[in-house]
Amino acid sequence: MNLDDLPIRDDLRGKTPYGAPQLDVPVRLNTNENPYPPSPGLVADLARAIGEHAGELNRYPDRDAVELRAGLAAYLGHGLATEQVWAANGSNEVLQQILQAFGGHGRTAMGFEPSYSMHPIITSGTSTEWIDASREEDFSLDPGKAVAAIEEHRPDIVFITSPNNPTGTAQPLDTIAAIAAAAPGIVVVDEAYAEFAREGTPSALTLLPAHPRMIVTRTMSKAFAMAGTRLGYLAAHPAVVQALLLVRLPYHLSTLTQTAARVALRHQEELLGTVDALRRERDDTVAWLRSKGLVVADSDANFVLFGRFPDRRAVWQGVLERGVLIREVGPPEWLRVSIGTGEEMAAFRAALEGVL
Known part of the structure; x- marks a missing residue:
């Protein structure tokens, strides 16, 4: 028996699962992780904290993760309260809960591609129709065209990724505000890479008071260097959080996950201390790639999109053969x-120079 023999949903047939290659090579630069591991002091603190809770693992965790959410609210600032923050297993589960609560059969979600490929995948997985409203040739968003697309399709959910993935550029707040004003439903601003944005780049968190149907999502997987913890979170109006409680699974955040995330917040200065170095390395990489005659998208993230290659697979393979x-x-x-x-x-x- 194979997959085609199973009675899966018709709208899932022919699709492939999300996944970046996981290969054992000397240098892995394909999943936007922070390359700096936690310090011995942080590891020791985490071991102590887990040890304190290990004797309670026969009990369910705090179902609402109140202490963790309070810490996340304090980290985000902007006057956010605990009841305005929600957390789940990675930002992907946060996005899934949003689509479960506000999407579904007969409803639509819109995004501006190229963008984060999990948005349409999670959308289809929740039986929500995906609408692609394309970006400009330089990957920017034209506010007028974006608003026109919203007015034409009237989507129930709109996704804006800022900084965008895989292109890297942050969206101006005026563009996000124009989209939020036009959208009839929920607007999700995916800020997974917000901490890497260039100095002075404002967060969509500043727009929350004026747009009660806006959600700003974040993660600990990138700047916080805690990808293995699997902790994503959001900030929104308290009513939005209440809606997500209707679809979350009971006790969805384990005791160990909550403990690790609280320890990370205690060490936030250390963990985020690598951001400036990564920004400098990013900007140096952009300059070097352009010096080689390549086209490079402006980046506010911890990655760089570059091209253009008539046969990108050959370039990718050549770099891989050189251990990267x-x-x-x-x-x-x-x-x-x-x-x-x-x-x-x-x-x-x-490696790239060897291929070029």
Whole structure:
């Protein structure tokens, strides 16, 4: 028996699961992880904290993760209260809960592609129709065209990714505000890479008071260097959080996950201390790629999209054969490299130069 023999939903037939290659190579720069591991002090603190709760693992965790949400609200600032913050297993589960609560059969979600590929995947997985409203040739969003697309299709959910993935550029607040004003339903601003944005780039969190149907999602997987923890979260009006309680699974955040995330918040200064170094490495990478005659999208994230290659698979394969794994993702003719340590980026430059 194979997949075709199973009675899966018709709208799932022919689709492939999401996933970046997981290969054992010397340098992995394909999943936008923070390359700097937690310090021995943080690891020791985490071990102590888990040890304190290990004797209680026969009991369910705090169903509403109140202490964690309070810590996340304090970290985000902007006057947010605990009841305005929600957390789940990675930002993907946060997005799934949003679609379960506000999407579904007969409803639609709109995004501006190229953008985060999980948005349409999670949308279809919740039986919601996906509408692609394309970006401009330079990957920017034209506010007038975006508003016109919303007025034409009247989607129940609109996704805006800022900084955008895989292109890397943050959206101006005026554009986000125009989309939020036009949208008839929920507007999700995916800020997974917000901490990497260039100095002075405002967050959509500032728009929440004026737009009660807006949701801003974040993650600990990127700047916080806690991808293995699987902790995503959002900020929104308290009523939005109440709606998500209707669809969340009971006790969805384990005791260990909540503990690790609280420890990360205690060490936020250390964990976020690598952001400036990664920004500098990113900007140096952009300059180097352009010096080689390549086209590079402006980046506010911890990755860079570059091209254009008539046969990007050959370039990707050539770099891989030299021990560096990057990502074949986004529009045809483009590749994406995550920003690693100085040594890792030197290896990337040597590998790419060898291919070019």
